[in-house]
Amino acid sequence: MMEVREFARYPFMKGASAYAKQSKVELEELLRHSAFYQARMRGKKRVLDSIEKAKVEDNTMATEEDRLQEVLSYPIARILVSCVGDGFLIRRYALAEAKAAYERMQTEKVEVLMQIAEELGVEASLLDGVPSMHFADFLRFTSAMRSKEWKLVNTEVKRGLVSLPKVKFARVLEQALYDKIEDELPLPITKWMLDALKQEVSQLKTLAEEMKDRYRAEELGEVDVESFPPCMKRLVAMAQAGENISHPGRFALTSFLFNIGLSREEILKLFSGSPDFDESKTKYQIDHITGEISGTTYTPPECSTMRTNSVCFNQDDLCKLDWVKHPLIYYRAKMRRKRRQRSVTPSKEGATQAPAEKPGPE
Numbered sequence: 001m002m003e004v005r006e007f008a009r010y011p012f013m014k015g016a017s018a019y020a021k022q023s024k025v026e027l028e029e030l031l032r033h034s035a036f037y038q039a040r041m042r043g044k045k046r047v048l049d050s051i052e053k054a055k056v057e058d059n060t061m062a063t064e065e066d067r068l069q070e071v072l073s074y075p076i077a078r079i080l081v082s083c084v085g086d087g088f089l090i091r092r093y094a095l096a097e098a099k100a101a102y103e104r105m106q107t108e109k110v111e112v113l114m115q116i117a118e119e120l121g122v123e124a125s126l127l128d129g130v131p132s133m134h135f136a137d138f139l140r141f142t143s144a145m146r147s148k149e150w151k152l153v154n155t156e157v158k159r160g161l162v163s164l165p166k167v168k169f170a171r172v173l174e175q176a177l178y179d180k181i182e183d184e185l186p187l188p189i190t191k192w193m194l195d196a197l198k199q200e201v202s203q204l205k206t207l208a209e210e211m212k213d214r215y216r217a218e219e220l221g222e223v224d225v226e227s228f229p230p231c232m233k234r235l236v237a238m239a240q241a242g243e244n245i246s247h248p249g250r251f252a253l254t255s256f257l258f259n260i261g262l263s264r265e266e267i268l269k270l271f272s273g274s275p276d277f278d279e280s281k282t283k284y285q286i287d288h289i290t291g292e293i294s295g296t297t298y299t300p301p302e303c304s305t306m307r308t309n310s311v312c313f314n315q316d317d318l319c320k321l322d323w324v325k326h327p328l329i330y331y332r333a334k335m336r337r338k339r340r341q342r343s344v345t346p347s348k349e350g351a352t353q354a355p356a357e358k359p360g361p362e
Helices: 004-009 014-022 027-032 034-053 064-084 087-105 110-119 135-142 166-184 191-196 198-219 230-240 247-259 264-271 279-289 303-308 327-342
Strands: 125-127 130-134 161-163
Touching: 004 014, 004 064, 014 064, 027 034, 027 064, 027 191, 034 064, 034 087, 034 198, 064 087, 064 191, 064 198, 087 110, 087 166, 087 198, 110 125, 110 130, 110 166, 130 135, 130 166, 135 161, 135 166, 191 198, 230 247, 230 264, 230 327, 247 264, 247 279, 247 327, 264 279
Parallel strands: none
Antiparallel strands: 125 130, 130 161
């Protein structure tokens, strides 16, 4: 049976909600009354941490009041995120809460993890003291994890069950929590909630936009993002929003960005917001694709292969030209087109004319 300390550490648990209800706090009081100002500030801090650090930082839980404040701050944070209503912030917040829980779960007894698993809908049992789950459930929660260690072929399966060490089981629960929070948000929001939290929501909305702008400005260096083919724009947006990208998508994006001039460090930073980000493994993969380890600098797959791998998105008119068969061809053609548009000169009649575009790549 979980105690108050666990509810404060894992406020997404049903027991935490029941514990909060014992205090008989009404929602309107929680969002308006001065008595709950500190809880609101802690809730706001949870969201700020998600924007700035992609992980909710620990808070003191020494006293009963501290623990109640921590429990109450969780629904406040969820309401704030829902009031902002930005998909980037929802994913970023889900990631931050999941990462914080993962760090805590690694230090817990396995029995506590089993209780958390039940709450998150992860069916598992203890076999000889080791968490075990049916391989179908294992695939359900690890399909977004790209490291080879999570592939079923690299995992021992006995009688249909996959046994996981505590740390790996905690990682499965992290993914389950991320999925749960992302699926639940945004919550239904009323006008009085928006009015009560108007100042906090305005600040968080601004900070979220600034973070997205900073990603675009810092992570992509001097390259011309507007000239990216639609597939690469979509993959960059997914990376910046903290969404998981398939292995073919990561390979295509990494090789594309490196070939147009981004450094390995800039590419690594772009992937750092991913829910399954592992710096050493991601760095190794980038170094391999860019030739630092392999000796071969790979280029992205052709458009036909991109379509086969389900990473071709939102084809535009330029994509559909017969000679545009590769993302790098698209990028160079779009750059040429933009240069020609900038070189337009006025005609004698006051109209503008540009040189006709060549029908194929140079």
